[in-house]
Amino acid sequence: MKKLLKMIFPLSLLFLVACGETNTPQAQNIQKTNPAIKRSNKDALIIGTAEAAGNFLPVYYATAYDAPAVALVFEGLLTTDKNGKFIPWLAEDMPEISEDGKSYTFKIKKGILFHTGKELNADDVVFSYTLLADPSYDGRFTSTVNNMVGYDEYSTGKETIFRGVEKLDDYTVRFNFKENQAPNIAKLSAAIMPSDYYSYERGNLTPVKTKMQDLSGTGPYKFSKFVPRQYFELVANENYWGKKPEVKKVIVKFVTDATDVQELIKGDIDILPDVIEPEKLELAEGAGIVDKVQYLRHGYGYLKFNTQDPIMKDVKVRQALSYGLDRNAFLEIFFKGLAITVDAPISKAFWTYDPSLDSKMTVYDYNPQKAKDLLEEAGWKLGNDGFRYKDGKKLSVNWSSIKDLRLVDILTPILIQNWKDLGVEVIIQPMDFNSLMEKVYVERKGFSMFNMATSESTFPDPSTQWHSKYDIPGGNNTCQFRDVENDEILDKMITELNTEKYKELWQEWAVNMNKKAPMIPLYTNTYTSLFNTRIKNFKPDTLWPWYAAIIDAKLEVEE
Amino acid sequence: MIKFIFKRLLYMIPVLFIISLVLFGMVKSMPGDPLNAYVGQGVEITAEKREQLREMLGLNDSLPVQYVKWAKRMAVGDFGESLTYKKPVKEVIRPFIWNSFILNVGGFLLAFFISIPIGIITAVKKYSLFDNFWTVSSLVGVCMPSFFFALMIISLFAVKLSLFPMNGMITPGKDAHGLAYALDVLKHMVLPVTVVTLGSLAALVRYVRNAMLEVIKQDYIRTARSKGLNEKIVIYKHAFRNALIPVVTLIGFYIPALFGGSTILETIFVWPGIGKELYSAVMSRDYNMVMALNMFFALLTLLGNLMADIGYALVDPRVKAE
Numbered sequence: 001m002k003k004l005l006k007m008i009f010p011l012s013l014l015f016l017v018a019c020g021e022t023n024t025p026q027a028q029n030i031q032k033t034n035p036a037i038k039r040s041n042k043d044a045l046i047i048g049t050a051e052a053a054g055n056f057l058p059v060y061y062a063t064a065y066d067a068p069a070v071a072l073v074f075e076g077l078l079t080t081d082k083n084g085k086f087i088p089w090l091a092e093d094m095p096e097i098s099e100d101g102k103s104y105t106f107k108i109k110k111g112i113l114f115h116t117g118k119e120l121n122a123d124d125v126v127f128s129y130t131l132l133a134d135p136s137y138d139g140r141f142t143s144t145v146n147n148m149v150g151y152d153e154y155s156t157g158k159e160t161i162f163r164g165v166e167k168l169d170d171y172t173v174r175f176n177f178k179e180n181q182a183p184n185i186a187k188l189s190a191a192i193m194p195s196d197y198y199s200y201e202r203g204n205l206t207p208v209k210t211k212m213q214d215l216s217g218t219g220p221y222k223f224s225k226f227v228p229r230q231y232f233e234l235v236a237n238e239n240y241w242g243k244k245p246e247v248k249k250v251i252v253k254f255v256t257d258a259t260d261v262q263e264l265i266k267g268d269i270d271i272l273p274d275v276i277e278p279e280k281l282e283l284a285e286g287a288g289i290v291d292k293v294q295y296l297r298h299g300y301g302y303l304k305f306n307t308q309d310p311i312m313k314d315v316k317v318r319q320a321l322s323y324g325l326d327r328n329a330f331l332e333i334f335f336k337g338l339a340i341t342v343d344a345p346i347s348k349a350f351w352t353y354d355p356s357l358d359s360k361m362t363v364y365d366y367n368p369q370k371a372k373d374l375l376e377e378a379g380w381k382l383g384n385d386g387f388r389y390k391d392g393k394k395l396s397v398n399w400s401s402i403k404d405l406r407l408v409d410i411l412t413p414i415l416i417q418n419w420k421d422l423g424v425e426v427i428i429q430p431m432d433f434n435s436l437m438e439k440v441y442v443e444r445k446g447f448s449m450f451n452m453a454t455s456e457s458t459f460p461d462p463s464t465q466w467h468s469k470y471d472i473p474g475g476n477n478t479c480q481f482r483d484v485e486n487d488e489i490l491d492k493m494i495t496e497l498n499t500e501k502y503k504e505l506w507q508e509w510a511v512n513m514n515k516k517a518p519m520i521p522l523y524t525n526t527y528t529s530l531f532n533t534r535i536k537n538f539k540p541d542t543l544w545p546w547y548a549a550i551i552d553a554k555l556e557v558e559e
Numbered sequence: 560m561i562k563f564i565f566k567r568l569l570y571m572i573p574v575l576f577i578i579s580l581v582l583f584g585m586v587k588s589m590p591g592d593p594l595n596a597y598v599g600q601g602v603e604i605t606a607e608k609r610e611q612l613r614e615m616l617g618l619n620d621s622l623p624v625q626y627v628k629w630a631k632r633m634a635v636g637d638f639g640e641s642l643t644y645k646k647p648v649k650e651v652i653r654p655f656i657w658n659s660f661i662l663n664v665g666g667f668l669l670a671f672f673i674s675i676p677i678g679i680i681t682a683v684k685k686y687s688l689f690d691n692f693w694t695v696s697s698l699v700g701v702c703m704p705s706f707f708f709a710l711m712i713i714s715l716f717a718v719k720l721s722l723f724p725m726n727g728m729i730t731p732g733k734d735a736h737g738l739a740y741a742l743d744v745l746k747h748m749v750l751p752v753t754v755v756t757l758g759s760l761a762a763l764v765r766y767v768r769n770a771m772l773e774v775i776k777q778d779y780i781r782t783a784r785s786k787g788l789n790e791k792i793v794i795y796k797h798a799f800r801n802a803l804i805p806v807v808t809l810i811g812f813y814i815p816a817l818f819g820g821s822t823i824l825e826t827i828f829v830w831p832g833i834g835k836e837l838y839s840a841v842m843s844r845d846y847n848m849v850m851a852l853n854m855f856f857a858l859l860t861l862l863g864n865l866m867a868d869i870g871y872a873l874v875d876p877r878v879k880a881e
Contacts, residue, residue: 438595
């Protein structure tokens with residue numbers, strides 16, 4: 001079924017391109033008026049995205065397509081700017097941090113109103129964080145509060161008051177963390193919800209869950225309508241405390257891969273964010289009414305090695321496999337140039353990144369000779385059958401890959417051939433995504449390599465993904481990477497509150513990761529936001545998603 | 560007749576029980592953990608919270624215990640809470656089922672109304688140009704995948720001619736009510752209904768044609784003709800009624816299909832139907848949702864069979880309900 005669904009997309013392009021071909025050269029002349037301006041709802045800005053499930057509460061949303069509603073309606077004490085740096089938002093200023101680095105005290109801005117009309121105060125902050133620690137909380141965001149004092153006691157019902165967040169006076173709150181950790185700051189940007197509107201009894205969150213689409217925050221937009229599997233609608237908050245958005249009405253319409261670009265060209269939608277398929281860009285190119293902005297993804301796709309596997313344990317084998325894979329050949333076919341390679345598990349959008357870092361890192365460009373040399377050094381000798389052996393054991397990679405994914409379909413033949421040339425056998429075990437997650441996160445054995453992609457969070461903290469203490473069932477260190485040097489750097493980083501020093505440590509860590517090669521970073525692809533030319537001043541970026549960028553956008557409704 | 564229906568309904572209880580057992584076993588043996596699917600990749604969650612969530616979701620019980628708990632709830636009409644939506648399953652699926660239903664009812668009714676006369680004519684005028692045309696085009700229709708056809712009509716009627724909206728069920732942002740709302744939905748229905756119609760039309764035409772051919776060969780038709788009856792009366796009164804028998808059976812089998820949705824069609828037309836819901840529930844291991852939907856379809860299939868049998872008895876006097 002999934003295969004079929006995936007097939008629809010390329011096929012549809014074939015169709016739509018073929019149909020569009022006759023009029024593309026003259027398109028600019030034919031489309032004298034912008035079709036979006038003739039639309040009955042031309043005053044609304046319509047964004048086309050994949051389907052949102054409709055869980056729009058900040059404590060419960062589960063998909064990336066529910067996130068825009070959450071972000072436009074709700075706000076936190078802190079927020080991140082275009083460079084990913086934390087800045088005060090509902091708070092007067094950055095928090096005052098205690099000597100031991102464990103307590104953060106905030107002054108809250110006065111006079112900010114929720115959409116219900118209630119004024120924001122310390123009770124709402126305490127409420128919003130306590131909700132996440134509730135014994136009956138069954139959402140995904142416990143990591144926001146589980147490092148706070150008293151979480152364990154409160155969430156198991158042993159205590160009736162959550163000590164992690166305290167009200168000092170009506171406009172002052174204090175957060176108490178168990179340990180002094182640099183990423184703690186990232187927990188302070190969680191959305192603040194009005195305590196009266198979402199009230200519930202401790203241990204029973206049912207009343208909150210019934211308000212999945214009844215939203216009241218402090219944000220620039222008010223939530224006005226949700227039609228399941230069709231669209232949701234937001235209207236500008238006239239009483240917004242900050243810079244009021246220009247666009248008064250925003251509609252997020254759910255579109256399908258098969259026809260989304262056509263809808264943009266027809267003016268049915270105004271913005272199609274985060275497009276990755278080069279074919280779609282080509283299609284939009286000739287329309288004459290479509291502009292674009294491009295930026296890199298905040299994350300990467302990868303092949304991760306199981307570094308506890310007897311063969312993959314050897315860093316030389318991992319380096320050899322990195323050198324021995326022609327990543328650029330794959331990028332050229334799959335992304336048609338709309339991607340770059342990185343040589344460590346990093347996003348270059350983080351404030352910790354600096355171009356000077358590149359010169360300190362090994363570039364694993366395709367070099368089969370070097371790869372063979374490394375394998376020889378590691379003791380893997382070529383046998384008569386063309387494969388390498390060591391102590392009678394064949395050099396073989398057991399790859400758990402994802403079923404029915406076009407990326408895998410294109411990567412597989414390149415990878416098999418490249419590594420066969422080195423004398424490496426590849427055994428592929430395709431499975432669906434959920435089974436793969438189970439395998440690499442929970443079972444953690446029966447594979448020597450797997451592929452997935454990741455998007456980085458707001459704070460550049462690599463610990464949970466790479467520290468050996470997270471190599472546990474359910475832990476995020478899926479490479480099962482246990483490297484003393486790496487652990488040392490991460491231990492230093494986690495308590496470093498000085499941003500300049502943190503940046504240095506982060507770079508040191510990246511260089512070490514680059515050398516140890518626990519994974520092959522395959523690609524960081526370019527995202528393109530396509531939008532109707534009637535939209536002005538719309539500037540999304542890697543760390544500035546469309547729903548942040550539309551606040552500054554203007555809409556032309558007449559020619 | 561009433562006794563017959565009652566007996567058949569009683570038989571359905573053990574059948575449903577067995578189906579539920581098999582389904583439950585199959586759903587639970589899907590690889591992968593629903594918690595993983597829900598929590599997602601890269602989200603930090605402590606082992607304790609994971610354990611607590613498993614406990615809340617009842618995933619720590621043994622399979623028989625889980626089944627008994629589920630069956631008990633099911634028996635009183637409680638389908639549980641959807642993992643994805645955090646809402647009772649019943650509330651989630653109700654609107655989606657009706658959306659699929661209106662699409663399918665429209666499509667199937669049209670298909671029946673069109674295919675019956677065509678089937679009759681092609682049978683009566685066997686090997687004529689008309690017959691050959693329909694033979695070829697229904698073969699093409701049976702072979703052509705619906706998504707291919709859907710894309711074709713989208714590119715023609717929505718992209719090129721701009722006659723109908725490309726997808727969706729209502730115009731976003733247009734707060735229509737009453738008649739205006741109905742018209743808006745109707746406008747959005749035209750293309751998907753056309754695909755549903757044409758998808759079943761091809762097979763139905765062949766079906767009616769064969770049934771009709773079978774009947775026309777019968778001795779009593781020859782007798783009717785030799786009595787000097789008007790050809791129209793022979794065909795429509797004598798032959799057609801008998802040809803209807805297999806067609807009526809077919810209607811029974813279409814009942815479950817009326818409520819079921821097509822994942823592919825709903826994806827292409829962004830139609831808020833049930834087909835896509837079942838697919839995403841399976842992918843996210845939303846057990847309560849998968850079970851509820853599958854049990855619903857199983858029940859509909861059983862009811863459809865029963866209705867086919869009843870219909871059979873009504874149109875064919877030879878079949879006695881006993």
